[in-house]
Amino acid sequence: MTKKTPKHAYIKSYEYIRDKILNGELPRGTKLTEERIAEELGVSRTPVREAIRKLEQEGLILQKKVVNPTDSDLRNIFQVRILLEGYAARYSATYMSEESLEELWKCIVTARTGTTEEIMEANEKFHNIIVQTSNNPFMIDIIDRMQSIIYLFRKTVVYYKRPFLIDEHEQIYKAIYHHDGDEAERLMKEHLQKDLDFCLHYFQQ
Amino acid sequence: MTKKTPKHAYIKSYEYIRDKILNGELPRGTKLTEERIAEELGVSRTPVREAIRKLEQEGLILQKKVVNPTDSDLRNIFQVRILLEGYAARYSATYMSEESLEELWKCIVTARTGTTEEIMEANEKFHNIIVQTSNNPFMIDIIDRMQSIIYLFRKTVVYYKRPFLIDEHEQIYKAIYHHDGDEAERLMKEHLQKDLDFCLHYFQQ
């Protein structure tokens, strides 16, 4: 019965635009105008403007247009992700709690048996648990900001069923389980590099 | 005839607030109100509001208040900086141009002989050249966003004359000069770690 109505118009606008970009309804390169979106949402331009600014900061909108990342952009974004998540994986090997470890394992099980939508979620959660374990809100925030763009790639990886995706997750899990930080970092970096290579292959649509 | 508005009001507002925070005129913890700043600047609330949002994204303002970072915040921010600049240093050892290398050396010379203000600049430039060499706009952007906060610390390091600051720069320079990526990364990480330790010591104001 409780409908999750965002309290503020600018949050509503933000989520509306973001979701339209992420699910492809607003194709890359589309020019956004405050007026039109405001009309669609039945709000004024003021909150829409704020939402667009936020999306610009997140890199999903560039000069009023939906981003259209080049291969080089993808490589650059992943380079950062590899550094940060690699560190988080190493850190996790020492500091991850029992509960998180169990959660991590559940992600692997779900990803093996679930629907595409469940795999998407499990995949996201797997990485999230590790990132959260870094216990560095500043780092978490940076990765959060990348999340929207990362989502665009995760979709590719899951939808086109990249081979060994879950096997790699399992290997990472084991390294963390055995408190082997070096190995966890190495495997995570390798894993993300493969994601990147796979995406680059499929990204010339 | 051109108007007396060379810039946009929201840019003017952004720079005004940022500078006031960075030079200490707005002490940490100060609550900012859109109205007052708008009045001070002789503009309306609309552009001020936009500026504050941007500063919030950059981490200089948190919940309408000037940030007041804790020790733990400093550690977290530096952890990210160490990762990214460490990578950039390693990369620089292979890819830095002759011109940049010369510029880098100039920074060291200036820092040895210059005024405090010149040392500040040379210090900033030294790190900037290395970051730019990473040739990753995405990474550069993240470090840029941290720049305002980093500035707060750089001031501490230079003002209180942290020992061996420039010697460490010289060591890093040499490692890059000799294309020793491993060493460049190691030294850069060590260098930033010392900056952090020093700041933590002086930061109980």
Place this chain on the structure above:
DNA sequence: TTTAATTTTTTTGTATACAAATTTAATTAA
């Protein structure tokens, strides 16, 4: 035809108004 200059339309940036929410101050009850 293309190119340049012009007008028209759209879109943005800013100011302003006002209600809702929040904070602060004042008042009352314990």
Place this chain on the structure above:
DNA sequence: TTAATTAAATTTGTATACAAAAAAATTAAA
């Protein structure tokens, strides 16, 4: 006194209006 309530004030979020700037369409000149 302190705690709880209420009233006043400040501050925020949003809508709206309008001028400046940018983009698109039109016309004139090559």
